[in-house]
Amino acid sequence: MSTLHEFTTWEPLLHVLRSTHTATPGAPGGHIAGRIATDAYSMSMPWGGTFTMHGHASDAADKEPELDAVQRVRGVLAEAGVDGVSFVTRMSPDGPAALHLLHFGPAVEAEVGGPLPGALVLVEGAVPEPWRRLPDPMPAAELSPAADPAALESFLRERLPDAVGATEAELAEAEARLGVALPDELKALYRVIRARWEDWNGDYESAVQVAEAVGCELLPLDELYIADAASRWLSWRSAALQAEAVDTRSDTAVQGLVGSPGWIVFGDWDGDRLAIDLTPGPGGYTGQVIVLTREESVGAGLIADSLTQLVLPGRVKRGPRSRADVEPPAVAHVNIRSLRSVEAAAHPALEVLSIGRWEGEPLSLEPVVNLPRLRTLRAEPGTLAEPLEISRLTGLEFLELCPQDWRVLLDADAVPRSLLAAGIKVRNDVDPLPVVDLSNEILARWDRPLITRTTLEGNLGPLP
Structure with a gap:
């Protein structure tokens, strides 16, 4: 040391x-x-x-x-x-x-x-459930009628006559590295311009011309990457309490995912990432262009039905479809400003229950005991009528409680064994040492390395 x-x-x-x-x-x-x-x-x-x-x-x-x-x-x-x-x-x-x-x-x-411990990861390598979700198969998904690799390549060669394109060997090497076949439109683009800085001899204007022609700052062919869930890291606590639930509904063009093995990132768009989507939602097209914003760690927005539509002038672009949120949210907040009861939050799709500031009688968890998808519970001090009810939430993977409620569960040996991670809810100005002692007691139940x-x-x- x-x-x-x-x-x-x-x-x-x-x-x-x-x-x-x-x-x-x-x-x-x-x-x-x-x-x-x-x-x-x-x-x-x-x-x-x-x-x-x-x-x-x-x-x-x-x-x-x-x-x-x-x-x-x-x-x-x-x-x-x-x-x-x-x-x-x-x-x-x-x-x-x-x-x-x-x-x-x-x-x-x-x-x-602050100086306090964050999430206690109780199972080595565990990640929150949204980070484990894979795209649903869409065997009926098709290419957009707007996709035209030949027209795309012809347009780019006309706009960028001096560009250095990738060879077939370089394209094959990129496919081998990524573990996925590049779609024809993406290969057409990189056959014209492989976007390596050395190809421009330090000429910044050449890079600007490429960005103007393509509609984004193009990543070099050897920097293409897959935007899988691991590429969008978020702390355990933040990920477990995601305010935007991951979902895919019948009319969505982009599947509601953290990441996908079919999202090939190829461009930078004012700090956000553009990707080709090979795993579209039920309302989308294979090869559509999506944006992964830097402000969000879940989901992606639709930019164009195809790369051809994105690049060629006069082709209609489109953004994410708006739709009424008629179903109850998968993330529910019970507090003095939001939902006024646990009953109001309970429905089969509920995944995250957050109980915040509360001025009434302490709340029972009975209404959510048998919900099949409930994975996260956080509760402010004094909000739970009977903390031992938590032992009946057999599908929890993340639990955040105050030290007093943790003490009740630990003393009764009633901590759900389904937990993958845990949090201790305290103010930032409390003495960290008792919090560390409690953290180590929880970690020891899972035989995990302790805080020293x-x-x-x-x-x-x-x-x-």
Whole structure:
């Protein structure tokens, strides 16, 4: 671990934290917690009692001691090959200080925005159910009447007479790498332009001409990739609580999926990705062009019925079909602003039940006990009338509860064995150490690697 577990490595940071949290050191139960990571996006630091994301302190020009102290630890993390570490410290105004370093390990996701553990992954390699879904077979799916590989190739050769195209051997190599046959329209496109930067001799205008001709920034042939579920990573908790359920209805052109082995990404469209869809929905065409937006991790939108339609001028483009959402949602929120009862959320298609802020009597889970697709439950503290009812939800794969409700389940040995991951619902300002102890108790039930805690002690001297 290099010098990561030496008190002197952390001493400058502890001095800064003690000076900016004058009400905390020495207070009964007082603690200061944060997370430092080599990736600034994953950091959170409690400057002045307020968490700041990405490790940035406000008024950075006036915060050189803070930034220097953080950079000192980040440098040691990088040397040790450690992505990040959470910390909890208790310091006395007189000088004694204890620092607890928390290494989450392979079974725990770090939570962006704080020092607490994120999702506890109880089964190695497990992913949420939407990430496991494969496209439904559509044997009747056909090419669009607008698909015309010959016309597409002819148009592009006219627009890009000096372009360097791919050879048949290069096309075959791309197919072998991807494990799927390229559709005729895509091969026609790359026969004209293989989109390698070296082919343009550093001429940016040539790249612009290609983008204007094709309608997007074309990926080089050897950078085509399959937009399967693994290519659209999301944290376990976020994925399990997806607000947009994955579904495919009878009139949809694009199947409601996280990813598909038939989505071949070929272009960049203002930061979003364009793909050829070889696994269309019941209302779509094989080879249609879809967009995977960077804001979403589920689903894709329809752009054109074919690549020919996308590229050739005068061909009508089309976007996602709008349709009334007449069926109850697969994700239900019960709280003071949304649904007012668990009964109102219960229906056979329900997958995710989220119980939030509640001012009435605690709620029973009886109405959702036998629902076949319920996979996720999260409940705010004090919202459940009887936490042990959770043991009857035999299909749950993700469960997020407050420590008190987890305690009830653990003491009764009633945690559903179907769980693949779990979360502990607490405020970001709570002491992480009891949360870590509870997390390890849950992890131990599945024989998973535990969160390790290393305690360092030293003396900072009295406050000035």
